Amino acid sequence: xxxxxxxxxxxxxxxxxxxxxxxSDSVFRPNPRVMRVWSVPSRAESISPVGHQKGTxxxxxxxxxxxxxxxxxxxxxxxxxxxxxxxGVTLIVALASIGEGLNSAIRAPSALTxxxxxxxxxxxxxxxxxxxxxxGIALLIAGLGIMNTMMISVAERKREIGIMKAIGAGRRRIMxxxxxxxxxxxxxxxxxxxxxxxxxTKTVGVILSILNNLEVDIDVSFRSLAVAFLxxxxxxxxxxxxxxxxxxxxxxxxxxxxx
Amino acid sequence: MSRPILETRQLWKAxxxxxxxxxxxxxxxxxxxxxxxxxxxxxSGCGKTTLLNLLGGLDRPTSGDVLIGGKTLSSMTDGELxxxxxxxxGFVFQAYNLIPTLTAIENVELPLSLLRMSKRERFARASWLxxxxxxxxxxxxxxxxxxxxEQQRVAVAxxxxxxxxxxxxxEPTGNLDSSNSAQIMKTLSSLNRELGQTLVxxxxxxxxxxxxxxxxxxxxGRIAEDRCSDRKDVATSLQVSPERVTxxxxxxxxxxxxxxxxxxxxxxxxAETSEVSFPRGIDYTQDLTQEWGLYLSxxxxxxxxxxxxxxxxxxxx
Numbered sequence: 001x002x003x004x005x006x007x008x009x010x011x012x013x014x015x016x017x018x019x020x021x022x023x024s025d026s027v028f029r030p031n032p033r034v035m036r037v038w039s040v041p042s043r044a045e046s047i048s049p050v051g052h053q054k055g056t057x058x059x060x061x062x063x064x065x066x067x068x069x070x071x072x073x074x075x076x077x078x079x080x081x082x083x084x085x086x087x088g089v090t091l092i093v094a095l096a097s098i099g100e101g102l103n104s105a106i107r108a109p110s111a112l113t114x115x116x117x118x119x120x121x122x123x124x125x126x127x128x129x130x131x132x133x134x135x136g137i138a139l140l141i142a143g144l145g146i147m148n149t150m151m152i153s154v155a156e157r158k159r160e161i162g163i164m165k166a167i168g169a170g171r172r173r174i175m176x177x178x179x180x181x182x183x184x185x186x187x188x189x190x191x192x193x194x195x196x197x198x199x200x201t202k203t204v205g206v207i208l209s210i211l212n213n214l215e216v217d218i219d220v221s222f223r224s225l226a227v228a229f230l231x232x233x234x235x236x237x238x239x240x241x242x243x244x245x246x247x248x249x250x251x252x253x254x255x256x257x258x259x
Numbered sequence: 260m261s262r263p264i265l266e267t268r269q270l271w272k273a274x275x276x277x278x279x280x281x282x283x284x285x286x287x288x289x290x291x292x293x294x295x296x297x298x299x300x301x302x303s304g305c306g307k308t309t310l311l312n313l314l315g316g317l318d319r320p321t322s323g324d325v326l327i328g329g330k331t332l333s334s335m336t337d338g339e340l341x342x343x344x345x346x347x348x349g350f351v352f353q354a355y356n357l358i359p360t361l362t363a364i365e366n367v368e369l370p371l372s373l374l375r376m377s378k379r380e381r382f383a384r385a386s387w388l389x390x391x392x393x394x395x396x397x398x399x400x401x402x403x404x405x406x407x408x409e410q411q412r413v414a415v416a417x418x419x420x421x422x423x424x425x426x427x428x429x430e431p432t433g434n435l436d437s438s439n440s441a442q443i444m445k446t447l448s449s450l451n452r453e454l455g456q457t458l459v460x461x462x463x464x465x466x467x468x469x470x471x472x473x474x475x476x477x478x479x480g481r482i483a484e485d486r487c488s489d490r491k492d493v494a495t496s497l498q499v500s501p502e503r504v505t506x507x508x509x510x511x512x513x514x515x516x517x518x519x520x521x522x523x524x525x526x527x528x529x530a531e532t533s534e535v536s537f538p539r540g541i542d543y544t545q546d547l548t549q550e551w552g553l554y555l556s557x558x559x560x561x562x563x564x565x566x567x568x569x570x571x572x573x574x575x576x
Contacts, residue, residue, distance in 0.1 A: 062368070062369070062372060065360070066360050069360035073359075159356070163358060165317075165341065166350045167344070167350070167369060167370050167417070168343075168345025168346070168373055169345075169369075169373055170341045171338070171341075173373065251318075252317045253317050256317070256352075256356075
């Protein structure tokens with residue numbers, strides 16, 4: 001950058017200082033004599049970066065803040081989407097735990113004869129499959145909900161995407177922003193669903209034991225909670241992939257033109 | 260004269276509307292030198308914004324080519340254009356175009372984070388830039404909590420954050436009142452002066468165009484007129500007044516015609532009289548703004564450090 005100007009500056013600096021001094025030297029190691037007559041460096045000193053430091057305010061990536069604030073701004077829509085995921089995850093947790101609980105109740109030495117237990121086992125197997133189907137369908141619907149929300153979000157924020165592209169954000173970065181938002185909904189929904197599923201399962205256990213006089217204590221295994229959470233997160237990312245890809249492949253001018 | 264930083268060669272652009280083709284730009288040949296302030300003026304729909312988008316690599320021409328610093332844009336992939344925009348070009352729009360979910364400082368940090376600058380560094384640089392545009396203390400406000408003029412100043416800070424060589428402004432003062440637009444133009448032209456950045460501004464406002472060094476009039480997609488401006492304080496009439504300076508005070512004070520001191524410049528001094536001597540026959544006014552800008556930036560150790568670290572980042576990419 002300094003090259004076109006070098007002859008101009010050099011001729012003058014050389015007269016002042018030793019002939020061997022070059023412009024590039026004075027650029028990176030300013031001459032104190034020249035410095036003294038110049039007023040700007042005092043401002044440069046006064047704006048030393050240390051004074052502005054505010055600890056670890058930016059410990060989270062800016063995508064997180066963008067996603068979180070976007071969810072907050074469109075809170076009705078995002079809470080509807082998240083409740084879809086909550087329902088799906090709740091069903092998965094509850095059904096998995098109830099299935100396990102029933103199985104262990106039947107296998108436990110009890111008043112039931114082995115014939116009765118075998119019959120009941122078959123019934124529970126069918127019920128389990130049925131319940132798993134319901135859970136899967138619930139999650140599918142929740143996933144479609146995420147995708148729909150994200151598609152609307154991309155359409156609404158076309159301009160924002162255009163700005164980011166104009167600034168110089170690449171496709172990957174724009175995909176990240178939207179995937180992060182999608183994943184965040186999945187995580188919130190997954191966590192809520194795990195809590196609700198846990199509560200629901202325990203309640204069902206209590207009701208069953210009161211109604212049937214069975215000694216049913218349904219445990220909610222950590223494994224089923226973790227699996228349900230991960231399923232929610234992964235499906236949120238998968239369902240969000242297409243809208244994010246669409247966002248990243250917008251042409252900058254078209255995106256900016258969108259009012 | 261230095262080589263052009265921005266150049267267009269026989270630039271044609273058509274928009275397709277169904278089967279019909281509308282030619283927006285026809286055979287635009289433009290050479291923009293480093294350090295220039297170029298105003299593009301013309302009636303609505305004459306292709307000003309389209310030209311700006313092509314200059315910034317946001318859009319591709321139907322035929323012809325754009326060169327930035329000697330690099331042809333048409334041979335670049337979309338990804339290469341994106342990183343060119345990140346490092347060489349800053350955009351300022353009419354509608355401010357801040358990211359609504361990010362605070363003022365996060366908006367300024369965005370291009371820095373795209374360069375993978377460390378949090379500490381980009382926070383320091385962004386808050387320094389916001390201070391420069393007079394927004395110290397408002398760093399943590401969202402764009403919706405700022406006035407139009409303030410938002411545009413954030414946008415200016417964001418545009419210059421990566422120290423680009425070219426700033427493209429599309430009606431930067433279109434939504435602002437006269438005092439705010441004067442302030443924005445003052446900020447932009449002082450950046451042009453101090454950092455040697457090239458500024459291309461599309462405008463309807465003759466006041467804005469008055470601060471340009473060159474004015475291009477467009478009519479129906481063609482350049483109708485291309486002239487140097489009659490701006491008093493640069494180029495043709497920059498007054499270099501040799502002040503009495505001592506041996507220690509190496510330099511001269513350069514004042515604008517209105518008396519404001521823009522700084523000092525080292526000059527050969529006469530050892531016997533301790534006075535600055537100006538060799539005759541040298542046109543000090545030519546190209547002075549650009550040389551001046553480079554010299555100014557060399558005198559700013561802190562800024563230089565910042566720019567240096569940006570260069571480092573660019574080298575790592």
